Amino acid sequence: MRVWAVSNQKGGVGKTTTTVALGSLLAASGKRTLLIDMDPHASLSGYIGVEGGAHGSVYDLFGIGGNPLPAGTLVHATKWDHLSVLPASAAMITLDRQLGTRPGMGLILAKALAELASDFDHVLLDCPPTLGVLMVNALAASDRLLVPTQTEALALAGLERMLRSLSMIERSRGRPLPRTIVPTMFDARTHASRACLEQLREKYSDGVSHAVIPTDTQIREASAAGVPLASWPAARRGGLAYRQLLDELLASPATSVADAAA
Ligand SMILES: Nc1ncnc2c1ncn2[C@@H]1O[C@H](COP(=O)(O)OP(=O)(O)OP(=O)(O)O)[C@@H](O)[C@H]1O
Ligand SMILES: [Mg+2]
Known part of the structure; x- marks a missing residue:
């Protein structure tokens, strides 16, 4: 099972879009794919049409005020073949306050995914734009981090901040997390987009x-219509770019949590 976290502390950069696009392309190619909505705003759950309020959500993995629910009971099939979702709910926004610094809370998601390891080939985690217990769980459970970065002037500062937080988390994780910066919302007609892409490549080269x-x-x-990208005609520009991204990511070496521990 490969687990990719999609994260950036900057809002509106294409995290949810990237999660849904890659997930739906994987599912369309027959891979058993699970999307996990780690964002209390639940945009991914809304996009896929599975709301977490009544059905249970990532919140219930943490066992606040009771026993944690097994991950398998929180996973829902979607109307797309091979695509499942573990939704978010608004209650997740209270997790940081409720958990405080309780030990072991950073590994809850990793443990839940271990229970699901034989059920899915790929898991994608749509992270919130805030650094807290949900983000820490997502990064601890992943074998690769994707950082969608909008190609506009202010994006680089946000990216630096994100990478600094990441080094902090990496230190507590004890091993590096391979990462891929994904330029998004690129508009070749604007100077700002072209300059930003150039700077990204200069600074982070093969990252x-x-x-x-x-x-x-x-x-x-x-x-807006809740249609995952794989349902689009393949020739559309955005769909093609996401397919190219997926091929690139699949060709990168898989360092599963088990491989890294060995
Ligand atoms: N390549 C793109 N071209 C045009 N619009 C896009 C593109 N990628 C994303 N969008 C749009 O930009 C908005 C923000 O995208 P998205 O929700 O994926 O960002 P996000 O990083 O998940 O945001 P948040 O931080 O709020 O969770 C959405 O309306 C989405 O449809
Ligand atoms: Mg989002």
Whole structure:
């Protein structure tokens, strides 16, 4: 099972879109794929059409005020073949306050995923734009981090902040987390987009994906309509770029949590 976290502390950079796009492409190719909504705002759950309120959510893995629920009971099939979701709920916003610094709380998701290891080939974690217990859990459970980064002037400062937080988490995790910066919302017509992409490549060189996700109004329309990208005609620009990104990621070496521990 490969687990990729999609994270950036900056809001609105394409985290949820990237999670849904890659997840739906994987599922369409027959891979058993699980999307986990780690964001209390639950945009991914809304996009996929599975709301966590009544059905249980990531919140219930933490056992606040009772026993934790087994991960398998919180996973839902979607209307797309091979695509499942573990939804979010608004209650997750209270986790940081309720858990405080209780020990062991950073590994709850990793343990839950171990229970599901034989059920899924790929897991994608859509992270919230805040550094807290949910983000720490996501990074601890992952074998690769994807950082969607909007190609605009302010993005680089946000990226630096994100990478600094990551080094903090890496220190407590005890082993590095391979990462791929994914340029998003690229508009070749604007100088700002081109300059930002150039700076990203200069500064982070092979840490940046070759695939660049263009600004594509059809991506915005698909998220508004709740249609995962794999349902789009393949020739559309955004869909093609996400397919190229997926091929690139699949070709990168898989360092599963078990491999790294060995
Ligand atoms: N390549 C793109 N082209 C055009 N619109 C896009 C693209 N990627 C994402 N969007 C749109 O931009 C908005 C923000 O995207 P998304 O929700 O994926 O970002 P996010 O990083 O998950 O945001 P948040 O931090 O709020 O969770 C959405 O309306 C989405 O449809
Ligand atoms: Mg989001």
